[in-house]
Amino acid sequence: MAPPRPPGAILMIFTIADDDQDLARALADRLTVEIQAAWAHARPLRIALAGGSTPRRLYEELGGRADTLPWQGLEIFFSDERAVGPEDPASNYRLAHLPWLSKAPPGALIHRIPGELGAQAAADAYDDLLRRAAAGGRALDIVLLGVGPDGHIASLFPGAIGATTRIAEAVPATADRVARITLTLPALAAARRRIVLAQGAAKARALRASLVPGAQTPLARLMAEAPVEFWLDRAAGQALCVDSAP
Numbered sequence: 001m002a003p004p005r006p007p008g009a010i011l012m013i014f015t016i017a018d019d020d021q022d023l024a025r026a027l028a029d030r031l032t033v034e035i036q037a038a039w040a041h042a043r044p045l046r047i048a049l050a051g052g053s054t055p056r057r058l059y060e061e062l063g064g065r066a067d068t069l070p071w072q073g074l075e076i077f078f079s080d081e082r083a084v085g086p087e088d089p090a091s092n093y094r095l096a097h098l099p100w101l102s103k104a105p106p107g108a109l110i111h112r113i114p115g116e117l118g119a120q121a122a123a124d125a126y127d128d129l130l131r132r133a134a135a136g137g138r139a140l141d142i143v144l145l146g147v148g149p150d151g152h153i154a155s156l157f158p159g160a161i162g163a164t165t166r167i168a169e170a171v172p173a174t175a176d177r178v179a180r181i182t183l184t185l186p187a188l189a190a191a192r193r194r195i196v197l198a199q200g201a202a203k204a205r206a207l208r209a210s211l212v213p214g215a216q217t218p219l220a221r222l223m224a225e226a227p228v229e230f231w232l233d234r235a236a237g238q239a240l241c242v243d244s245a246p
């Protein structure tokens, strides 16, 4: 049984991994090939990294390859960040830095979101940086995303997505979460590709809610604008299909 699909969206679902380790390895393999190709063409692969816990294994896997990775073929950005400094345990930069980016050679192209400036100032600085990066007509190549139980992606939460021409924006703090900085929906849609990484049956529920026609979750809003690739482990993939059976 195929998963439900909102009209107009193009889905590519890769259910190729037995578990999170396998999934991380498969995506790391794929990214390594793309980084090598980008290096060969002297045109670094521009990737915006995701936060949350899901990509941790991917970053560990890439960290294990740091010595052989052609870093000149890679330019790193972030999809979102909390309004905290890079040493903070909640920092998305730290999540990628500890296992992987700390092994980058000097001069590697790594653009973190300066969350320590506060959400608005950091969003302004990152918007400016991305605008300058895009000036030659070069978009982000890949945006890597996790998905929250409410279908949020990056730090775009349900009911909080307004029309904007910004690339990065501030997300105010709430009772449950600190202020954040996020790429906007148009910025995510403008990237060449979007990869949603999800593992475990629980994530299938969030995905399914975004795949039904008329869904308005942030993930569904993104899929209405641009194709999304899903990289799922077997548990998420099976639950997605089984749970969507009539």
Ligand SMILES: O=C(O)[C@H](O)[C@@H](O)[C@H](O)[C@H](O)COP(=O)(O)O
Pocket: 050, 051, 052, 053, 054, 055, 079, 080, 081, 092, 145, 146, 147, 148, 149, 152, 153, 154, 155
């Ligand atoms: O920094 C973050 O928290 C995110 O960018 C957020 O969108 C995350 O990807 C989802 O909430 C999934 O989080 P988990 O991977 O922890 O389930």
